Amino acid sequence: MRKKVIIGNWKMNNDKKETADLLLSLLKETWKKEINVKVSPSFVNLENAEKILKNSPIEVVAQNMHYENEGAYTGEISYKMLKSININSVIIGHSERRTIFSENDDIIKRKIVTALNNKMHVIFCFGESSENRNENKHYEIISEQLDVVMHSLTKNQWNQIILAYEPVWAIGTGVNATPEQAQEIHKYVRNKIAIAYNKNLANSVPIIYGGSLKPNNSKEIFSKPDIDGGLVGGASLSFKDFYSIIKSID
Numbered sequence: 001m002r003k004k005v006i007i008g009n010w011k012m013n014n015d016k017k018e019t020a021d022l023l024l025s026l027l028k029e030t031w032k033k034e035i036n037v038k039v040s041p042s043f044v045n046l047e048n049a050e051k052i053l054k055n056s057p058i059e060v061v062a063q064n065m066h067y068e069n070e071g072a073y074t075g076e077i078s079y080k081m082l083k084s085i086n087i088n089s090v091i092i093g094h095s096e097r098r099t100i101f102s103e104n105d106d107i108i109k110r111k112i113v114t115a116l117n118n119k120m121h122v123i124f125c126f127g128e129s130s131e132n133r134n135e136n137k138h139y140e141i142i143s144e145q146l147d148v149v150m151h152s153l154t155k156n157q158w159n160q161i162i163l164a165y166e167p168v169w170a171i172g173t174g175v176n177a178t179p180e181q182a183q184e185i186h187k188y189v190r191n192k193i194a195i196a197y198n199k200n201l202a203n204s205v206p207i208i209y210g211g212s213l214k215p216n217n218s219k220e221i222f223s224k225p226d227i228d229g230g231l232v233g234g235a236s237l238s239f240k241d242f243y244s245i246i247k248s249i250d
Contacts, residue, residue: 001034002203002204002205002206002228003034003035003036003206003228004034004035004036004206004222004228004229004249005035005036005038005162005206005208005228005229005230006035006036006037006038006208006229006230006232006245006246006249007037007038007039007040007061007091007123007162007164007208007229007230007231007232007236008037008038008039008040008232008236008237008242009040009063009091009094009210009231009232009233009236010039010040010041010042010063010236010237011042011063011096011233012042013042013237014041014042014045014237015045016044016045016048019041019042019045019048019049020048020049020052022039022237022239022242023039023049023052023053023058024052025239025243026039026058026239026242026243027052027053027056027058029243029246031246031247031250032250033057035229035246035249035250036057036059036229037057037058037059037246038058038059038060038061038089039053039058039059039060039061039236040060040061040062040063040091041060042063043062043063043077046060046062046082046085046087047085050085050086050087059088059089060086060087061087061089061090061091061123062077062082062087062089062090062091063090063091063094064077064090064091064092064094064097065077065078065079065082065090065092065111065114065115065120066078066111066114067107067110067111067113067114068114069114079114079115079118079120080118082120083118083120088119088120088121089120089121089122089123090111090115090120090121090122090123091122091123091125091164091231092108092111092112092115092122092123092124092125093108093111093112093124093125093126093145093148094125094166095125095127095166095168095171096171099168105144105145105148108148109148109149109151109152112124112148112149112152113152115160116152116153116157116160116161119160120160121160121161121162122160122161122162123162123164123231124149124161124162124163124164125164125166125210125231126142126145126146126163126164126165126166127142127145127165127166127167127168127210127211128141128142128167128168128169129141129168129169130168130169133167133169138167138185139188142165142185142188142189143192146163146189146192149161149163150192150193150196155197155201158197158201158204158205161205162205162206162207162208163189163205163206163207163208164207164208164209164210164231165182165185165186165189165207165208165209165210166209166210166211166231167181167185167211169211170211170212171210171211171212171233173212174212175212176211176212176213176214176217176221177209177211179217179220179221179223179224179227180224182209182221182224182227183224183225183226183227186207186209186224186226186227187225187226189207189226190202190203190205190207190226193205206228206229207226207227207228208227208228208229208230208231209221209227209229209230209231210230210231210232210233212233212234213230213231213232213233213235213245214235214241214245215235215241215244215245215248218230218244218245218248218249219248219249222248222249229249230245230249232245
């Protein structure tokens with residue numbers, strides 16, 4: 001049975017005190033051990049967050065990393081830097097990295113390969129724009145984005161992957177995909193993995209949903225058979241909302 005996964009992506013929000021306050025509030029609460037809760041603070045707060053959460057079941061995740069081990073890349077962070085402070089998971093391919101920072105499939109692939117080859121776990125994000133969906137090209141776009149990962153992975157490396165479907169048109173807009181729309185894509189992705197590898201592998205890969213997840217819609221979305229949790233943006237900045245979303249999958 002696949003574990004459930006809830007990840008709070010804080011993006012460029014929360015200073016040191018705000019980060020600590022939210023984490024300390026989470027530490028007071030409980031949920032079933034089958035639910036993997038992760039938080040992704042800004043780079044400057046990763047080390048302190050890891051110290052606060054040490055010996056807790058909550059994992060700290062980086063929002064991004066560079067594909068090179070080191071070098072003259074001003075402002076960038078390497079996997080070596082992350083692992084040196086005990087950060088072993090990273091979000092790669094988020095739509096904001098693709099659109100705002102112009103990360104193309106080649107850059108994303110290089111990041112994934114570097115992460116996986118150095119024993120990092122990857123939360124790989126993919127999803128279509130509103131234009132893609134309106135033109136009925138969403139399956140085509142999603143397939144192309146997934147191929148970046150699928151052509152880079154050995155069968156064993158799937159143990160290091162969480163897939164996160166995030167329709168670009170639903171991120172930060174207040175408009176989420178309907179549970180049926182989300183389930184449709186998650187099922188398509190699982191079938192694609194089954195064809196490329198096998199059904200057992202496809203059934204073992206966690207696929208989570210991201211895009212305007214809130215306490216008032218998360219339970220219905222999480223009830224769908226191929227949706228294993230959520231990548232939560234704005235709602236994860238509120239302890240009350242984030243904990244409500246965690247409990248909605250409990």
